[in-house]
Amino acid sequence: MHLPVFLDDPRRLLSSSAAASASARTLARLHALLIVSSSATHTLISSLAAAYARAGDLAAAESTLTATAASSSIAAWNAIIAAHSRRGSPASALRVFRALPPAARPDSTTFTLALSACARLGDLRGGESVRDRAFDAGYKDDVFVCSSLLHLYARWGAMGDAVKVFDRMPRRDRVTWSTMVAGFVSAGQPLDAIQMYRRMREDGVKGDEVVMIGVIQACTAARNVRMGASVHGHLLRHGMRMDVVTATSLVDMYAKNGLLDVACRVFGLMVHRNDVSWSAMISGFAQNGQSDEALRLFRNMQASGIQPDSGALVSALLACSNIGFLKLGRSVHGFIVRRFDFNCILGTAAIDMYSKCGSLASAQMLFNMISDRDLILWNAMIACCGAHGRGQDALTLFQEMNETGMRPDHATFASLLSALSHSGLVEEGKLWFGCMVNHFKITPAEKHYVCLVDLLARSGLVEEASDLLTSMKAEPTVAIWVALLSGCLNNKKLELGESIADNILELQPDDVGVLALVSNLYAATKKWDKVRQVRKLMKDSGSKKMPGCSSIEIRGTRHAFLMEDQSHPQREEIVSKVAKLDLEMRKMGYIPRTEFVYHDLEEEVKEQQLSYHSEKLAIAFGLLNTGPGTRLVIIKNLRVCGDCHDAIKYISKIADREIVVRDAKRFHHFKDGVCSCRDYW
Template sequence: MLSSTLSRPSVKHLISTCRDPQTLAQIHALVILTGSLSHPQSPGRLIAAYARLGDIAAAQSVFKTTSSHNVSTWNSLIIAQSRYNSPAEVLRLYHLMLSDGRVRPDSSTFTVALKACAQLSDLKTAEEIKTHAFGSGYKHDVFVCSSLLNLYAKCGKMDEAMKLFDEMPMKDLVSWTTMIMGFVNVGRPLEAIGIYRKMRAESMEGDEVVMVGLIQACAAMGDVRMGRSIHGHMIRRCMRMDVVAETSLVDMYAKNGSLELAHLAFERMHCKNVVSWSALISGYAQNGLASDALQMLVRMQECGLQPDSVALVSALLACSQIGFLKLGKTIHGYIEKRLEFDQILGTAVIDMYSKCGCLSSARSLFDRVGLRDSISWNAMIASYGAHGHGKEALSIFLEMSETGLEPDHATFASLLSAFSHSGLVEEGRYWFHLMLQKFGIEPAEKHYACMVDLLARAGHVKEAHELIKSMVIKPGIAVWVALLSGCHKHKTLELGEYVAGKVLELNPDDLGIHALVSNVFAAGKRWDKVGEVRKAMKKMGMRKVPGYSLVEVNGKLHAFLVEDKTHPQHEKIMEMLERLDYEMRKMGYIPKTEFVFHELEEDVKERMLCNHSERLAIAFGLLNTSPGTRIVIIKNLRVCLDCHVATKYISKIVNREIVVRDVKRFHHFKDGVCSCGDYW
């Protein structure tokens, strides 16, 4: 008979190898008929088999109908619930097991229960389980410790994880990997690298997951040299390059500014997902290559992939950089139709509208966003500041305070910057004082830089210098450059030369800063110093960044360089500028040739001023838009004083609003007046 020939090993084999529910039900019936269900391990095996085939209800039924539960039975159901991603049910069963009192949890029980706590970020319950596990003799159990380690890492408790890790007598690859990834995820890349070095010192080889963690650490540290070394190590060891590893490489190279390598790594990928595309798009946008970012977005969609929030935020940043309002509006519409309008996307769209010159649209959207975090409020404060509306920025700040949100370092940096752009000296002094006294925020260099900029540009150059002297932290390049700009504007040349020396001591690698230093020396007729600075710039391989301006006409962007003669409409543009120059001179315009720091004839200087990129862009805009159309210009450098004066005249002559966004702020020209009140 069957009952006499069915042995326990064959029952185990039948259950473990069964691959379909109908056959398993027959085996289950056979086990009951033969009496094999009475074997202590049989119920647990049946529970595991039903769970493996996706029938969790049948697994629970076996558990309920089993008269006496042992640790195998409990663990089988607990593991089944864990595999079906039911962490709350895992913990319920764990506590039920404890309250039953007849069975003691073992290593598997504690391991799975701790995993459930990690999924729920339930540190309190985890500590209770840890106490029970260690008290039951599992303090040095590699599985329990690894699960606890994973919990600490996922909850960001890396100090606790490190303490446990150091106490573990046995560390497997999973443990080392957990520590490396844990430190990376909490923004402590140096410690992640340190763990890897300890791992290698103990002759443990890292796998592909470890390499991904190290690549991400290099991205966070900005260490492209080490990143390339890890990349080479993976190639030499013939490690499997899956989409995660390759995307991490693209991201690492992009974040470190090595965009050619990022693009090369991207193009070599056999399989690209949305994250891969987003990493490269973000890299281009973050490094100021807006057109490349937008081209990649188009390519991504041509490949049949829909951009995610990372790609869209990066695309919005690219639109902001070049003032591409039409495309920015299109992306906004796409988000409204396809995605949930969360705080990150909302803030990115608000920022885009503001930087494309549509402050009213930015405010309208801000008022419609339901949940606002401090980043959203900061963006709106900064937007008003950049447009020269310091009082409105303060109003938004006060409104934010009424919501119960506490201002942070970034909030005060935006507020103080807004005061600086509007010349609100008293307000700046008042809130700078309150920042520490009321809100307990110690001024950082960015706050000092804003205050020095505010004071120096308002003519309080000596007060700004005294503020620098009172700083408890060492003033950096931003602070000294802010003072130098004030000295240059207000012709405080003696102090300016001293400050220029301080700036040069800090070895700046920014071309604009060297140009400012050169201009300060030139204003004081210190041609020997000008020569030294320019010689140093040449020695370092640095040339002054040429000025360029962008203007959007009929949904297309047009770029103009200083003295640009390549545009198809060049002759018409020059004719327009000549007519405008004639009209301006009739109204009293006198070219400010003193701002051309070259020893040239006056007529040559005047011609150079007339060929500045923003004037070419304005003339093109006037030629190609209907009367009354608002013109928005995006310039990569600061507007010079002569162009500022000329644009005021032009706005009155053509009866149009002309908006110019330079590297510092917005200027809204209308009826011969600028919104900055000639204060920038």
């Protein structure tokens, strides 16, 4: 037993580094001995309490101080408050702060800790009362106190107040500056963040990693890769520590700006990578449409022994959504259920995955299981119903959402209006558009106008839609004109349609689908020279666009089909299946719509080209490889053309199959010769 030795000089023990790492148990024995031997002085008790706090026994620390003369020792209390903070319980930190005995006079450290706790809790009013006490106690010009006050405001979007504090600070250090930079970034003002950094440099303050991370994020948000790269160079030249966080923000900066190869190189050069670094890289691929690569990385991450965090899982789910990989999506969902609490972010990503993989039922089931729903989760589920052609369900959900007191935002209405439009619920669409503007005071954006115009025009109310355009403050965009034009074409309002087509051409669209619509309209009015002119534009933009690709998942394996790709082992069988279907379709009245072939070819060759459209190949493959009655889910990267849309209706009848096609815009549910979406051009 060596404790008595300590008793010779407990003072030395408590100030030595041994105490810093002493266990709470050792400290307790020492404590007891101090009391028994009546040698517990004020200073000793205070140091002991601080040592308890460092060792993590906060209850012991507090009870050591309470009811002794040492309870006036602010240093000991600070140690306790700091320990609560480190442990991630700001509420406990504040509780201790508020219950300080009157004899313990808070100092700069105490106020700083309390303000930081308020910032973490988002307790602005509590923070302001701490501020008042700090200022009264004479810490008005204290850099630590002011910087944490600044952070409180900046972190919660009150940049105006943050600037006020900042402006009257007599002294600023790099923490002050970096707080301002990060504040502007999270307030969505990246240019002001960069401006702050410039001011800092003019003031002669050198940036450290933390400031630079803020600047990198600002470059990411401002889409300024050039400056981002120069910051990167600056870091390297000045030999700044490339820690995980710095490197990760660089990876993110390059990836979000489309420089995936550079992002990869930075990622590859990292000495230590943690879950967040992997997440940044995976999301970079997923958001740049390289979903297969994102999923490969996701597997690599697990293989290298890093447990995916929620960021990586969300990105993996996003990648599964993009390519419609239901089996993998399900397994990621299963992984989450086993290891995580299902929060709203993960829930939203999973619901979106099920939705985009064609499984409305799974999305609904998951939604019903989540009881604590936030705005984005509701929006995702409403969008899901809409995408699957369930306008009425979307409306019911929307009303349910309102009943819970959740306030809809612009995205909610975009999803709702789009759902109503796809289901042809005209009266409801008009009603809720008006309600959005008048009751919820949301200024309609382009997407809202597109939905409403589409809804009106499709339903034959072309004039009403046209009036809506004139009532708009801004000039109509291509998307809005297109919605109106397709209504004109479907409802044979050719005269109005022609002037709209002219308007669209003036805006120089390069979208082949848009041009096809315009060309179809000119064909309907027999303006053949204009048809030729538009078809030339289509040829130019058609050669630039990516090839159409469709995929189908059969028993957990994905099969992708491109028009040009001859390499599929079952290619011949597939092509002859399509030909057989084609024959039957024609007997039932199908007429190939060769206007959807954009190359100058003989009519016969054009018809053949139509047979090679990727969605037809994928469907034929699906029919060959699944049993009768199995539902087929096709994921297509571009929009389904009018010809395929007609053809799949017939195929669903002939093969007696439910066929779901997800194109770049939405879902088409084909069954018994009809599609859930209304007229299609």
